[in-house]
Amino acid sequence: MAPKGFLKTVIAEKKKDIARAMGHCSLNRQRRDAEARKPGASFLSAMEKSGPGRAGIIAEIKKASPSKGDIRLDLDPARYAKKYTRAGACAISILTEEHFFKGSLHDLTAVRRVTDLPILRKDFTISEYQIYEAGAAGADAVLLIVSILSRQQLQEYVALTREIGMEPLVEIHSEWELENALYANAKIIGINNRNLETLKTDTTVAARVVPFLTKDQIPVSASGVSGPDDIQKGMDAGLFNFLVGESIVRANDTEKFIHDLISTGNTGTSQRLETPRIKVCGLTRPHEAVACADLGAHAVGLVFYPKSPRHVTTAQAAEICRALPGDIITTGVFVDATFEFIMAKVKACNLKAVQLHGNESPETVLQLKSQGLTVFKALFAGKEPHIDKANQYKAASAILVEYGKGPLPGGNAETWDWGTAKQSGNGHKLIIAGGITPENVTGVISATSPWAVDVSSGVESAPGCKDLDRVKGLIQAVKTSPSGR
Numbered sequence: 001m002a003p004k005g006f007l008k009t010v011i012a013e014k015k016k017d018i019a020r021a022m023g024h025c026s027l028n029r030q031r032r033d034a035e036a037r038k039p040g041a042s043f044l045s046a047m048e049k050s051g052p053g054r055a056g057i058i059a060e061i062k063k064a065s066p067s068k069g070d071i072r073l074d075l076d077p078a079r080y081a082k083k084y085t086r087a088g089a090c091a092i093s094i095l096t097e098e099h100f101f102k103g104s105l106h107d108l109t110a111v112r113r114v115t116d117l118p119i120l121r122k123d124f125t126i127s128e129y130q131i132y133e134a135g136a137a138g139a140d141a142v143l144l145i146v147s148i149l150s151r152q153q154l155q156e157y158v159a160l161t162r163e164i165g166m167e168p169l170v171e172i173h174s175e176w177e178l179e180n181a182l183y184a185n186a187k188i189i190g191i192n193n194r195n196l197e198t199l200k201t202d203t204t205v206a207a208r209v210v211p212f213l214t215k216d217q218i219p220v221s222a223s224g225v226s227g228p229d230d231i232q233k234g235m236d237a238g239l240f241n242f243l244v245g246e247s248i249v250r251a252n253d254t255e256k257f258i259h260d261l262i263s264t265g266n267t268g269t270s271q272r273l274e275t276p277r278i279k280v281c282g283l284t285r286p287h288e289a290v291a292c293a294d295l296g297a298h299a300v301g302l303v304f305y306p307k308s309p310r311h312v313t314t315a316q317a318a319e320i321c322r323a324l325p326g327d328i329i330t331t332g333v334f335v336d337a338t339f340e341f342i343m344a345k346v347k348a349c350n351l352k353a354v355q356l357h358g359n360e361s362p363e364t365v366l367q368l369k370s371q372g373l374t375v376f377k378a379l380f381a382g383k384e385p386h387i388d389k390a391n392q393y394k395a396a397s398a399i400l401v402e403y404g405k406g407p408l409p410g411g412n413a414e415t416w417d418w419g420t421a422k423q424s425g426n427g428h429k430l431i432i433a434g435g436i437t438p439e440n441v442t443g444v445i446s447a448t449s450p451w452a453v454d455v456s457s458g459v460e461s462a463p464g465c466k467d468l469d470r471v472k473g474l475i476q477a478v479k480t481s482p483s484g485r
């Protein structure tokens with residue numbers, strides 16, 4: 001459907017802006033500059049770090065808006081960006097639209113010079129030219145609004161954004177727009193409380209829409225956040241990232257205001273009990289994988305390591321992935337494989353995540369992350385790469401920890417002092433693995449408060465064959481565990 005109201009007006013202006021910009025700098029030139037950009041901080045990793053104890057705040061540079069008029073026209077973007085960085089914002093959003101928001105690409109380049117935080121270019125993206133332009137100017141993410149793009153365009157722009165090492169924030173305003181976001185393989189979903197046709201804000205929209213997201217999509221609540229109470233309400237609904245513009249820009253003490261928003265999750269009231277996610281690893285047969293999903297597993301692991309008794313061929317893995325529901329995190333497990341090998345399996349099997357279970361470098365993690373993949377890096381308590389290196393793997397979506405002294409790189413049924421992982425995690429989401437069984441999983445959870453638990457041999461009748469009664473027992477034990485994160 002063609003956009004109406006404000007969207008129609010702004011898009012008409014945008015088309016003229018793009019034509020003008022192309023007159024000054026060709027598409028080829030922007031592409032070259034974007035492709036030459038140095039990889040910056042990962043916007044996706046920044047979004048993944050928030051949780052019940054820590055709100056992620058994307059602080060916005062916003063001088064004016066079509067609904068509120070001028071907000072702070074004399075705002076110095078670089079000075080504000082420094083304050084946002086000091087206050088602990090997880091990313092900075094910059095409105096570059098000129099006519100209604102009075103922003104510009106110069107604001108973005110000025111901010112790029114003073115911060116290492118990931119930068120989101122917020123604009124009305126309707127052409128690939130703007131994506132290259134954003135990359136060339138130093139952005140790490142771009143806004144893609146579902147309602148102004150065709151399904152095909154959205155899919156192409158998501159892929160293009162990732163090709164040049166950025167990540168898109170795909171924005172919706174209702175549950176009906178989610179299907180297109182899913183089709184485009186969007187990971188970060190902005191749920192805008194403001195209707196961009198009428199410009200009316202309804203702060204209940206994000207909480208209403210968030211239950212429709214899949215488990216591996218990360219929601220960001222946008223528009224209408226005016227203080228810690230709104231953050232609290234969002235957190236109660238399962239939203240942990242917030243894009244905040246006007247109220248930050250208007251605050252008398254910017255740093256204190258941002259700090260108060262971030263620490264809302266530490267007040268105790270929002271310590272929502274969160275059940276750890278469950279990854280069942282080492283599946284080799286489609287019907288067992290489907291049964292694990294039906295029983296409540298969130299992720300399955302498919303081992304692409306030839307020496308493992310649970311090793312799967314590409315054809316086997318692809319069949320398992322095809323059989324699974326779309327919200328299961330299909331994870332390829334690799335040991336010191338090349339980027340090309342991993343990407344070939346990702347493409348052939350449509351994997352959503354990769355688990356690196358060898359000596360892979362932080363750069364490899366970053367490289368795979370920039371393909372839009374969820375990346376789990378395995379670190380060990382009893383060998384290298386040791387869990388105390390977690391801070392080198394900031395780009396990892398989560399760190400999987402196990403002991404690491406068995407004959408295989410993983411899957412050894414090796415119990416250990418799981419609680420030691422908790423201190424070394426360095427703020428990462430932790431996946432605890434190694435020797436977990438239905439009988440001991442409650443103790444593992446209370447010792448480690450993990451983001452997820454991972455199990456393989458503890459629910460097997462033989463290597464690669466899952467005992468579905470044991471899978472059921474394990475999942476029940478996790479779901480009924482008194483797990484406070």
Ligand SMILES: O=C(O)c1ccccc1NCC(=O)[C@H](O)[C@H](O)COP(=O)(O)O
Binds near residue numbers: 458
């Ligand atoms: O499971 C394997 O055979 C394997 C082989 C090579 C690298 C990793 C492997 N498994 C990784 C996993 O995620 C296992 O689930 C994890 O090591 C825990 O295994 P277990 O102690 O058997 O529950």
